[in-house]
Amino acid sequence: MSKRYGDRRAVDDVSATIQAGAVTGFLGPNGAGKSTTMRMIMGFDRPDAGSALVEGRRYADLDAPLRTVGALLDAKAAHPGRSARNHLIALAATNRIPRRRVDEVIGMTGLESVADKRVGGYSLGMGQRLGIATAMLGDPGVLILDEPVNGLDPEGVRWVREFTRQLAREGRTVLLSSHLMSEMAQTADHVIVLGRGRVLADAPISEIVGSASGDHVRVRSPRVGALTAAIQSPDVTVTPVGDDTVEVRGVGAQVIGDAAASAGIPVHELTPVRASLEEAYLDLTKDAVEYRTEVAR
Structure with a gap:
């Protein structure tokens, strides 16, 4: 799909397939x-060009949209003067969903204590829970959640993680956006990364992380200079990070340990460090950030 707003191309020929039975993380800088x-x-x-299909059909052509796909795109979509219960009852009635399902999703999302209070008085976290309850009301096979952990406390964030993982295990399709890389690393099976409206990556999370340049071995030794000389080669990069500590790229911990043992060099630390999803993401999007800030040093 492609979409332009004035002179700005917001979405530029984006194409992807979101698979069932997995949590697909949707990442990218603001904008x-x-x-x-x-x-x-x-x-x-x-869209100005292209189309989006849910189970092979446009959303507008679905016979029972709320039963097919549930979405949380705006945590403040409910009328502030209504209670969560009345909001869900109205949606259930207009979509021929049994009223008992309202109580089920209220319990599922932990809203029991505030279900009869006006939505306008909800915290951001409670609004997010109501949005997820609304998305789940039709028991859909497809979930689209835009920043569902925004405003949640640590318990709520953990709940969203476990909840979405359970939905995927049930065979549902879950598309989840978030700016919390550490949380996405624990939740997603697959990742799609956008930058300036284009797809920068579309791969399993292990492949995304594996392609990052952050993998290295942290080595600490009182004879770090001698150890550096023992492992030096054109493919090895050694970066000092302290008086007796270096980061080594291009060779594994086993090779470093064997070289140290052969040369009689004591080693006080030998730690393989894997690149994180955050490092992989920053590497992918370094040229696609529209709103950049400088870090004070």
Whole structure:
């Protein structure tokens, strides 16, 4: 799909397939086109070119949309004067969903204590829980969640992680956006990364992380200079990070340990360090950030 707003191309020929039975993370800097893409899937915005299909059909052509796909795109979508219960009852009635399902999703999302209070008085976290309850009301096979952990406390974040993982285990399709890389690393099976409206990566999370340049071995030795000389080769990069500590790239911990033992060099630390999803993400998007800030030093 492609979408332009004035002179700005918000989404530029984005193409992807979101698989069932997995949590697909949707990542990208602010302004990358994630929310616009999600809105086009749901029919709120119309693409200038291309189309989005849910189970092979446009959202507008689905016979029972709420039973097919549930979405959280705006945590404040409910009327502030209504209670969560009445909001869900109205949606259930207009979509021929049994009223008992309202109580089920209220319990599922931990809203029992505030279900009869006005939504306008909800915290951001409670609003997010209501948004997820709304998305789950039709027991859909497809879930689209835009920043569902925004405003949640650590318990709530953990709940969203376990909840979405359980949905995927049930065979549902889950598309989840977030700016919390550490949380996405624990939740997603597959990752799609957007930058300036284009797909920068579309691969399993292990492949995304494995392609990052952050893998290294942290080595600490009182004879770090001698150890550096023992492992030096054109493919090995050694970066000092302290008086007796270096980061080594291009060779594994076993080779370093064997070289130290052969040369009689004592080693006080030999720690393989894997690149993180955050490092992989920053590497992928370094040229696609529209709103850049400088870090004070």
